[in-house]
Amino acid sequence: MSNKRYHADLNASAAFYLHVYFGADMKPNRDTRARNLVFLVAVVSAIVVGFWLAR
Known part of the structure; x- marks a missing residue:
């Protein structure tokens, strides 16, 4: 995995879990x-219905 791809995935996951952090x-x-x-x-x-069935 390239460094650029790693940081893109990291940023995407950070944005996805932003509500968890804050x-x-x-x-x-x-x-x-x-x-x-x-x-x-x-x-x-x-x-x-229960009373009606039990009558």
């Missing part, structure tokens, strides 16, 4: 209220 989180903020509502609806639906 702790910058690139993920978008999650809408936890919507996720909690979906989870609640799924749990309530599962309980209702």
Whole structure:
């Protein structure tokens, strides 16, 4: 591997892992209220179906 190629790979990997080094989180903020509502609806639906099947 040539020296130029080595430094190009090193720079590419450094740019790729930049968020790891600096702790910058690139993920978008999650809408936890919507996720909690979906989870609640799924749990309530599962309980209702369970009671309906157990009758």
